Amino acid sequence: MSLIKRIVSSSAFQETVGTVGAWYLKLVWHTSRAIIEPVEGYDIIQPPAIVTFWHGQHFLAPFLKRKGQANLRTKVLISRHRDGEVNARAAERLGIGTIRGSGAHNREFQRKGGFTAFTQMLDALNEGYNVALTADVPKIARVAGMGVVKLAQFSGRPIYVVAIASSRRIVLKNWDRTAINLPFSRIGVCGAEIRVPENADDATLKAVRRQVEDELNRLTARAYALADGKGSTTP
Numbered sequence: 001m002s003l004i005k006r007i008v009s010s011s012a013f014q015e016t017v018g019t020v021g022a023w024y025l026k027l028v029w030h031t032s033r034a035i036i037e038p039v040e041g042y043d044i045i046q047p048p049a050i051v052t053f054w055h056g057q058h059f060l061a062p063f064l065k066r067k068g069q070a071n072l073r074t075k076v077l078i079s080r081h082r083d084g085e086v087n088a089r090a091a092e093r094l095g096i097g098t099i100r101g102s103g104a105h106n107r108e109f110q111r112k113g114g115f116t117a118f119t120q121m122l123d124a125l126n127e128g129y130n131v132a133l134t135a136d137v138p139k140i141a142r143v144a145g146m147g148v149v150k151l152a153q154f155s156g157r158p159i160y161v162v163a164i165a166s167s168r169r170i171v172l173k174n175w176d177r178t179a180i181n182l183p184f185s186r187i188g189v190c191g192a193e194i195r196v197p198e199n200a201d202d203a204t205l206k207a208v209r210r211q212v213e214d215e216l217n218r219l220t221a222r223a224y225a226l227a228d229g230k231g232s233t234t235p
Helices: 003-009 011-030 082-093 114-126 147-155 202-227
Strands: 033-037 050-053 074-078 097-100 130-134 140-144 159-166 169-171 179-181 186-194
Touching: 003 011, 011 082, 033 202, 050 147, 050 202, 074 082, 074 114, 082 097, 097 114, 114 130, 114 147, 130 147, 140 202, 147 159, 147 202, 159 179, 159 202, 186 202
Parallel strands: 033 186, 050 130, 050 159, 074 097, 074 130
Antiparallel strands: 159 186, 169 179
């Protein structure tokens, strides 16, 4: 292993980057103004809930709760990859618990901790935690997988699809079009509720998966419109 890889893989490096990342996100959030739609969004959430968003659009998600709301304890699903370790440490610095694992294609699901993570998410919901996770099929941007739908079916808890966008941002040219939020922004936050029937058949589950995907795309467009000042506060 090269020296650079050893440094990047070290606990000290990951802790430092995670801590700096958490402080940076606090700076972004506290120097910006959030526009939340619908305005009663905080009042309609029924915890414990499943919160999902597109990969690369999730960095400000830890701040989507009112100060002092003890009933909004949250755990987030983060991969076991080295990059995931940095994200996990940042999340913990922001008061968010973590569940390690990720979805995957074919036989990779077990190796990446998918089954264990799914069980831990169910346990967390049963214990009163909200669970947050990205909706994308691994490495395929803007295509929702079945994971969040299955989690809602097995837990009986509602899904809240959420989109967050900032007026000042850097969009990377990577697979998920990661948006780096910048300080002193106007932030658009949009959400909607989706429920999955406990006795849903395969056709219904596929329809809900498509609904999650369509709603995330719709809300993402709306969040960017609000952030960029191109829309009023009502649709």
